[in-house]
Amino acid sequence: MAQMQGRRYIKAFLKGFFVAVPVTVTFLDRVACIARVEGASMQPSLNPGDKQVSDVVLLNHWSIRNYEVQRGDIVSLVSPRNPKQKIIKRVxxxxxxxxxxxxxxxxxxKVPDGHMWVEGDHRGHSFDSNAFGPVSLGLxxxxxxxxxxxxxxWQKLPAKLPPERQPLQKERE
Structure with a gap:
């Protein structure tokens, strides 16, 4: 009888496991995940001043599913120089x-169609569009x-564009 209970428990666990794992993976891939931000390129917005503490941010995949970003958004993208690395910058x-x-x-x-210009908030300490140019929205x-x-x-990250980095000419609002 105890052996039967054990099998039932294992069977229920495996059923739950094989449902939970794909649901979790899909959620993390399509909806949202968390990431630790390292380095000084986004200071003071992220990792302000303290070298020992890295900010952990919520990354929303769902909100950019149609490549809809606005000036001032902080985004995660695949590095144009190293496809194995993700970088975080401001649009x-x-x-x-x-x-x-x-x-x-x-x-x-002039930023080409299907592209954006991204920069880190910490001028001179950021590997960004000033080094590699406009970035494809596909990244x-x-x-x-x-x-x-x-x-x-803890805070919501507002879409804010430094006044000195406003585009000289805006194609769309």
Whole structure:
């Protein structure tokens, strides 16, 4: 009898496991996940000042499913230089916008269709569009919406564009 109970328990566990794993994987892939942000490129918005503590953010995949981002959003994307790495940057300009670059090979860039211009908040400490140019929207991974950890950093991440980084010409609002 005890052996029968054990088998029933294992069978129920396996059924639950084989349902829960695909549901969880699908959720993490399509809806949202969390990620730890490392480095100084997004300071002071993320990882402000403290080198020992990395912010943990909520990455919303669902909100960018149609590549809908706005200027000022903090996004996660596949690095144009290393497809195995994800980077987190702020969207500065969208397709059709003309942007004055900081250290790119040309002083002004018109962002091509299907692309965006991204930069880190910490000027000079960020590997961003000023190094690799406009980024294809196809590399977009998720939008960072909230800081979840550490508790003293808890907040919703607003879409804010530094006034000095406004595009010179905006194609769409």
């Amino acid at each position: 500065i300009a969208l397709e059709g916008d003309v942007i004055k670059t900081i250290s790119y090979k040309t002083k002004y860039v 977009l991974h998720a939008r960072a919406t909230h800081i979840l950890w550490p508790p003293e950093h």
